[in-house]
Amino acid sequence: xxxxxxxxxxxxxxxxxxxxxxxxxxxxxxxxxxxxxxxxxxxxxxxxxxxxxxxxxxxxxxxxxxxxxxxxxxxxxxxxxxxxxxxxxxxxxxxxxxxxxxxxxxxxxxxxxxxxxxxxxxxxxxxxxxxxxxxxxxxxxxxxxxxxxxxxxxxxxxxxxxxxxxxxxxxxxxxxxxxxxxxxxxxxxxxxxxxxxxxxxxxxx
Amino acid sequence: xxxxxxxxxxxxxxxxxxxxxxxxxxxxxxxxxxxxxxxxxxxxxxxxxxxxxxxxxxxxxxxxxxxxxxxxxxxxxxxxxxxxxxxxxxxxxxxxxxxxxxxxxxxxxxxxxxxxxxxxxxxxxxxxxxxxxxxxxxxxxxxxxxxxxxxxxxxxxxxxxxxxxxxxxxxxxxxxxxxxxxxxxxxxxxxxxxxxxxxxxxxxxxxxxxxxxxxxxxxxxxxxxxxxxxxxxxxxxxxxxxxxxxxxxxxxxxxxxxxxxxxxxxxxxxxxxxxxxxxxxxxxxxxxxxxxxxxxxxxxxxxxxxxxxxxxxxxxxxxxxxxxxxxxxxxxxxxxxxxxxxxxxxxxxxxxxxxxxxxxxxxxxxxxxxxxxxxxxxxxxxxxxxxxxxxxxxxxxxxxxxxxxxxxxxxxxxxxxxxxxxxxxxxxxxxxxxxxxxxxxxxxxxxxxxxxxxxxxxxxxxxxxxxxxxxxxxxxxxxxxxxxxxxxxxxxxxxxxxxxxxxxxxxxxxxxxxxxxxxxxxxxxxxxxxxxxxxxxxxxxxxxxx
Numbered sequence: 001x002x003x004x005x006x007x008x009x010x011x012x013x014x015x016x017x018x019x020x021x022x023x024x025x026x027x028x029x030x031x032x033x034x035x036x037x038x039x040x041x042x043x044x045x046x047x048x049x050x051x052x053x054x055x056x057x058x059x060x061x062x063x064x065x066x067x068x069x070x071x072x073x074x075x076x077x078x079x080x081x082x083x084x085x086x087x088x089x090x091x092x093x094x095x096x097x098x099x100x101x102x103x104x105x106x107x108x109x110x111x112x113x114x115x116x117x118x119x120x121x122x123x124x125x126x127x128x129x130x131x132x133x134x135x136x137x138x139x140x141x142x143x144x145x146x147x148x149x150x151x152x153x154x155x156x157x158x159x160x161x162x163x164x165x166x167x168x169x170x171x172x173x174x175x176x177x178x179x180x181x182x183x184x185x186x187x188x189x190x191x192x193x194x195x196x197x198x199x200x201x202x203x204x205x
Numbered sequence: 206x207x208x209x210x211x212x213x214x215x216x217x218x219x220x221x222x223x224x225x226x227x228x229x230x231x232x233x234x235x236x237x238x239x240x241x242x243x244x245x246x247x248x249x250x251x252x253x254x255x256x257x258x259x260x261x262x263x264x265x266x267x268x269x270x271x272x273x274x275x276x277x278x279x280x281x282x283x284x285x286x287x288x289x290x291x292x293x294x295x296x297x298x299x300x301x302x303x304x305x306x307x308x309x310x311x312x313x314x315x316x317x318x319x320x321x322x323x324x325x326x327x328x329x330x331x332x333x334x335x336x337x338x339x340x341x342x343x344x345x346x347x348x349x350x351x352x353x354x355x356x357x358x359x360x361x362x363x364x365x366x367x368x369x370x371x372x373x374x375x376x377x378x379x380x381x382x383x384x385x386x387x388x389x390x391x392x393x394x395x396x397x398x399x400x401x402x403x404x405x406x407x408x409x410x411x412x413x414x415x416x417x418x419x420x421x422x423x424x425x426x427x428x429x430x431x432x433x434x435x436x437x438x439x440x441x442x443x444x445x446x447x448x449x450x451x452x453x454x455x456x457x458x459x460x461x462x463x464x465x466x467x468x469x470x471x472x473x474x475x476x477x478x479x480x481x482x483x484x485x486x487x488x489x490x491x492x493x494x495x496x497x498x499x500x501x502x503x504x505x506x507x508x509x510x511x512x513x514x515x516x517x518x519x520x521x522x523x524x525x526x527x528x529x530x531x532x533x534x535x536x537x538x539x540x541x542x543x544x545x546x547x548x549x550x551x552x553x554x555x556x557x558x559x560x561x562x563x564x565x566x567x568x569x570x571x572x573x574x575x576x577x578x579x580x581x582x583x584x585x586x587x588x589x590x591x592x593x594x595x596x597x598x599x600x601x602x603x604x605x606x607x608x609x610x611x612x613x614x615x616x617x618x619x620x621x622x623x624x625x626x627x628x629x630x631x632x633x634x635x636x637x638x639x640x641x642x643x644x645x646x647x648x649x650x651x652x653x654x655x656x657x658x659x660x661x662x663x664x665x666x667x668x669x670x671x672x673x674x675x676x677x678x679x680x681x682x683x684x685x686x687x688x689x690x691x692x693x694x695x696x697x698x699x700x701x702x703x704x705x706x707x708x709x710x711x712x713x714x715x716x717x718x719x720x721x722x723x724x725x726x727x728x729x730x731x732x733x734x735x736x737x738x739x740x741x742x743x744x745x746x747x748x749x750x751x
Contacts, residue, residue: 042663093301094304094330
């Protein structure tokens, strides 16, 4: 992890097919607005503060391009990420069936990172349920299979956005507590662990 | 003689000769761009991409041929067609449904049938992604807006240079366009229908239209294809009263005072836009009639839209608060505001045009097909040619933009090709080139960015691959592209320009931290004009040439 990235307590990365609402979710989270943005090429960076129980944290958010062409390029954005939000559009079956492409990316992320599967555009369902192409159960099942958390949200109305953010924060805090314990344990076996860690790093690069 | 006038004359001199001296033209364009007021830009871009031959006497023929070719592409490959936001959404939903059901059926099939089926799914997916991307291209620009809902079917605007306004033929044409709605019928059936209609059309048209062509041309210039025939007649009546020459004078004279709700202003359209239409009382009566007619025809249509516009404005206002710099009024756009043509634009469907440019390009170039971002590259061409009143070419903006876009893509398709990413022409290598220029030119800034560990990919990849088209407002993009296109070793100057961008904001970047710097680079400040940035890039460019 580079020095500047270390300033951020958690690196969050958004993944998902084109036009499922990644940038919209980021805008909702960071600015509280809803608009229809131009498509993302490459990846864009933003940050948001999270008020924990004891202290305030800053999370960095990387919003990636959804198209396959950017897959190989955006894989390096996944490095060191501690939280992956994988999005699909509940009114677009395709965005759901393509999800495995993004779960495959988790190999580039941190080992202890957590994944949240998110169905977007819930507001469209409220008008007519006809539009729903992926049922709540299917979403839950998928999340269960992939050992991840699950939400259905609407960036337009703000539905479940706060809950999502709280969950991200909670999971982060739990994770860091675990890490602390682990870290202490690690220190006891300092020599062995540091050796294996170094080896791992070499293999990665 | 003013400096501007002098410059326009220099362009005039080159363009007036029968055989165009492309080298001098490139030089002249490269340093300083094409003056907006000259109206030469669209010709020059067409020349730079070899869409127009250098021999002037071949122009008319070439244009006719190529526009014809484009119509044939459209017939052969099918088009994306919708007339309103509602129809667009319906089409999207329909495509989604068909893709789903086709996929479900796919498993039952085998062999030849299966591959054909797969191809069809791929084609539908292509259409869908293009529509989805095009609808979010330059959303704040009225040029790319379409009506929310269309009560009647709009006859497709007469694109084919060979087909006149003959009502009989228009009917067949309309049928044809209707039948071309791709997803309603199977592809084979469509082919049969198209073949039938093309045969009919070509036979009929050959004899009838050639004589009429010339007469109709004048009408077509001012012809406003309305939804409502009544309105069309009204407006036509007024237009007929005025000779086309006079009308042109009026258009030119009043460009500045008339602001159409659909006109291309960079400011968000104000809710009081109808007020803007209220004209100067000093205008003469002809003008009055003309504009009033258009006004009424617009008024009816805008009532629905006003509500939507208002909602939009709210959003835009919010956006403005955030990006005060992004939305700035730029005077030179005023040239595009043209009451007659704008009333036409209002009904013209540039969104569909953009879809079809991309769709046909993707179908003809299977290696690359469509990649996100191409929409941003095609849009300025369509915008420029769609506002090309001086040469009355705006009717054929779609075809013209298609060929220029194709020729441009021929030179930069490696930006979009994943398989060459790791080679020396791949996008990552180009990012490196820009980074090296920055390193040599402004080592302090480079060092700073480097110490922050901001990788050049984070910002310049987007700038290079999309030729800065997402970075600035449309007029600025067009001005920058003048110099990029007229570059003797095309797109070498692009690297210097991209390197100049961070340097232009070095005072802001140097004291900033990781987040601030990356935010600045990814949301580039809009307070410098295109000319200032290009000037800076020239200085760097010239240093490196020595």
